[in-house]
Amino acid sequence: MPPAKTETINWINNLRLIALYAVIILHCTAPLLMQYGKVPLPDWWIADLLNAVVRFAVPVFVMVTGALLLNREYELGDFLKKRLVRVVTPFLFWSLVYIWYSWYNDELTFTGDAWANIKLVLHALKYGSSYHLWYVYMLIGLYFFIPVIGKFVRNAAEKEILYFLIVWFAVMMLSQPYLSRFNPVVDLHYFAGYAGYLVLGHYLAFKQFNVKNLRVWMVLLFIFSVALIAIGTWFIIPYTKWPGTLFYEPVNPAVLMLSASAFMIAKLPVFKMPPVATRIRDFAGKYNYGVYLSHALVLYFLEDPFGINYKLCTPIVSIPLTALICFILSLLLVWLITKIPFGKWISG
Numbered sequence: 001m002p003p004a005k006t007e008t009i010n011w012i013n014n015l016r017l018i019a020l021y022a023v024i025i026l027h028c029t030a031p032l033l034m035q036y037g038k039v040p041l042p043d044w045w046i047a048d049l050l051n052a053v054v055r056f057a058v059p060v061f062v063m064v065t066g067a068l069l070l071n072r073e074y075e076l077g078d079f080l081k082k083r084l085v086r087v088v089t090p091f092l093f094w095s096l097v098y099i100w101y102s103w104y105n106d107e108l109t110f111t112g113d114a115w116a117n118i119k120l121v122l123h124a125l126k127y128g129s130s131y132h133l134w135y136v137y138m139l140i141g142l143y144f145f146i147p148v149i150g151k152f153v154r155n156a157a158e159k160e161i162l163y164f165l166i167v168w169f170a171v172m173m174l175s176q177p178y179l180s181r182f183n184p185v186v187d188l189h190y191f192a193g194y195a196g197y198l199v200l201g202h203y204l205a206f207k208q209f210n211v212k213n214l215r216v217w218m219v220l221l222f223i224f225s226v227a228l229i230a231i232g233t234w235f236i237i238p239y240t241k242w243p244g245t246l247f248y249e250p251v252n253p254a255v256l257m258l259s260a261s262a263f264m265i266a267k268l269p270v271f272k273m274p275p276v277a278t279r280i281r282d283f284a285g286k287y288n289y290g291v292y293l294s295h296a297l298v299l300y301f302l303e304d305p306f307g308i309n310y311k312l313c314t315p316i317v318s319i320p321l322t323a324l325i326c327f328i329l330s331l332l333l334v335w336l337i338t339k340i341p342f343g344k345w346i347s348g
Contacts, residue, residue: 009205010269010273010278011266011267011269012064012067012068012205012266013281013282013285014266014269014273014281015060015064015262015263015266016061016064016285016288017281017284017285017288018266019056019057019058019060019061019064020057020288020291020292020327021323021324021327022053022054022056022057022060023054023057023058023061023132023292023295024295024299024323024326024327024330025050025051025053025054025319025320025323026051026054026055026057027131027132027295027296027299028299028309028310028319028320028322028323028326029047029048029050029051029054029310029319030051031309031310032044032046032047032310032315032319033047033048033051036237036244043314043315045230045234046314046315046316046319047310047315047319048230048233048234049226049230050315050316050319050320051229051230051233051248052225052226052227052229052230052233052247052248052258053226055229055248055250055255055258055259056255056258056259056262056263058135058250059194059197059250059255059256059259060201060259060262060263061135062139062142062194062197062198062201063197063198063200063201063204063205063259063263064201065139065142065146065198065201066197066198066199066200066201066202066205067201067202067204067205067206069146069150070146070149070150070153070154070198070199070201070202071150071153071154071202071206072150073154074147074150076147079146079147080143080144080147083143083146084140084143086289087136087139087140087143087289088140089345089346090289090290090293090345090346090347090348091133091136091293091348092125093346093347094130094133094293094294094297094348095124095125095128095129095130095133096121096129097294097297098124098129098130098133098296098297099121099124099125099129101130101297101300102124102129105300108120108124130296130297131296132292132295132296133293135292136293138194142194142195142198145195145198146198149195149198149199152164153199153202158207161199161202161203162203164191164196164199165196165199165200165203167188167191168191168192168195168196168199169196169253169256170191171188171189171191171192172192172196172251172252172253172256173253174188175192175251176246176252176253177243177246192251193251194250194251196251197259200260201263204260204263204264204267205263205267214264214268215264215265215268215270218261218264218265218268219261219265221257221260221261222258222261222262222265224257225254225255225257225258225261226258228247228254228257229247229248229254229255229258230247232246232247232254233245233246233247233248284331287331287334287335287338287347287348289348290330290334290337290347290348291327291330291331291334291348292348293348294330294333294334294348295326295327295330298326298329298330298333299322299326302322302325302326302329308322308325309322310322334347334348335347
């Protein structure tokens with residue numbers, strides 16, 4: 001694949017910010033989605049549809065990582081040190097913040113036994129002190145894998161990259177609950193998980209497709225994927241034999257189509273952003289990781305004591321509005337933390 005300085009490509013910067021806002025919308029829809037059968041069905045459908053629209057967020061984050069990192073040559077030690085320090089230090093800080101919030105919210109009880117308290121903290125760090133931090137654990141695992149898969153990608157012919165992606169997709173299909181009975185007793189876990197999104201992001205970023213009306217086809221694929229995810233979830237959620245989040249899972253054929261089409265739509269922009277929007281994007285983009293780490297805490301406090309959540313008004317307005325308020329406040333919080341001594345190391 002041809003080399004390119006992807007860090008200078010505006011569409012990737014746009015996509016990262018869109019994906020971050022999409023993650024916050026996703027988390028704003030979750031409380032309403034969990035009320036299926038207890039809230040008016042039109043309200044639940046709005047949450048289901050919004051959730052389906054933004055399900056590309058996490059896969060696209062991984063695809064952007066692949067687009068930015070797999071094409072570069074690294075010295076192994078420097079790569080791991082640089083990447084892991086940048087990821088782990090803010091992660092540990094915010095993990096401790098969420099442990100504090102669990103104590104503040106009476107979800108975690110400390111005693112006079114210092115060793116017992118240390119074990120509580122270590123247990124929370126082991127499994128994640130907040131629901132959204134699973135992404136960081138997954139990202140750390142990918143960073144250990146990037147030097148290996150990057151070496152393959154940089155030296156592979158296009159057909160070899162396509163071979164990897166085809167096998168990854170086949171493994172994904174056979175891992176689905178409704179197809180798992182056809183899964184042969186062959187160990188193919190080497191092709192499973194989020195690693196495929198790394199390679200897919202690299203491939204789509206650098207591949208020049210000579211397809212007429214490609215943007216139109218990608219928009220249609222995006223709409224089809226949203227419909228499949230939303231309607232599929234509505235269809236299976238009443239049946240206990242199916243996991244209700246089946247169509248929401250990131251490593252899922254429907255979400256794969258959604259994510260690939262979103263990635264390509266961003267790569268083929270229709271218009272050029274005005275300078276003021278570019279400056280806002282670049283400012284917010286510097287704090288992407290910190291906003292991701294902090295946004296769950298901001299959502300907690302928006303709900304209690306301020307009552308800002310999906311109940312604020314009709315969900316079609318309240319969910320995107322709550323997400324936008326959360327985004328702005330999280331950005332402000334992280335920016336303020338960078339102004340204190342050593343703040344830039346812990347803010348993210």
